[in-house]
Amino acid sequence: MRMKPIFVAASLMLATALAGCTSDGSFQMFNSDYGSVSDAGYQLPAVPIYKVESKYRRQIVSYDTSERPGTVVVDTANKFLYFVMPGGKAVRYGIGVGREGFEWHGTARIAAKREWPTWTPPSAMIGRQPQLAKWRGGMPPGLMNPLGARAMYLFNGSGDSGYRLHGTPEWFSIGKAMSSGCIRLMNQDIIDLYNRAEVGAKVVVI
Template sequence: MISSDDAVFDAGEMDAVVPQGHLTRRSFLVGAAALGTIGLAGCATGGMSLADAERIYGPLPNERFPVPAVNIGKIDPKYRRRTVRYDSAEAVGTIIIDPRHFYVYRIEGGGNATRYGANVGRAGFLWSGDAYIGRKAEWPVWTPPREMILRQPEAAPYANGMPPGLGNPLGARTLYLYQNGSYTLYTIYSTIMPETIGKGVSSGCVGLLTQDMVDLYSKTPVVTKVVVLPA
């Protein structure tokens, strides 16, 4: 079920901002004028210094499309990756999405979790429930859903898919969420735009900084459980 890097899959309808001159999710969605028992997250046990942040969020030159360093001045320090106390009965590896607080957790066991800052769905596009990772892809092709093209014809040139690259809405890594054997059209995807973290910018999908997404992706096999908390 794992996709090839160049497989063409819908990504749901997600927003993001990419460098000037590239197509953006936000330009599609808001127009050019707008540019188990789940526990409670507790105290951080592994914060990140500025020096560590500059290292962890540095460039990824060996990627298929080299990824630039994150401008960490554009992200609130609370959204940097860290280890936190998180009491949960979920199995190690389970991903828990907390859209209310703009966090994604990976359960590590022993009452701990890795916490990542995220962007989430805008008002009107929030959802919750249990899902699982049905497939995953590196540098995937992005295909806008038919419903999106009908609403916003500017997406039509990409009806057969946008090639991978830094301007592709899915970014470097994507985890596809499934329920009962069917793709939900929702994903956890990667973004190079730190200013989107901590904001509601998508149509239900969840974005992590590429450096965080590479970390989560490497630890997440297909069939991993995903719990999306109510917003």
């Protein structure tokens, strides 16, 4: 039976939207992975991904680096985070980075990982924003917690750097410099990265 042209075209459009593969097969974009997620008793809302620039959506890209697979490379200038894979590939995520005066770079490692973490604002942040003093003992996990659904804690040679790779409910901040230095990802993306990156993994921030 011959399929109608309209049906064929619709099928091709749907396949492209879900798989996100380019015509030359150079990368895969995960457009369909930003729906509502039930996780540990929380219901993460869907991200209106059509409002996020395509370059900041999770995708597999070609990536030329001397870093070993499993390494996380944070490109603060371009607002990308790369999880290095074998074969010259990487998973690329869009990120939000530190605003002016809060930028940083260097090498660290993932010392710990937490699902639905508690957020404790540093004393310096409380000094700048006294209204946060109520969370001095820690803000409980939840949908509005600034660390989102996952956090990975970065340590360097001096111990806890104070910086984190973490989720955020503020999907609109991806691609911007708005944080106090931490690297933020959409919650659906931090869950994906959390499942890939291991404790002890090297993190390079450039």
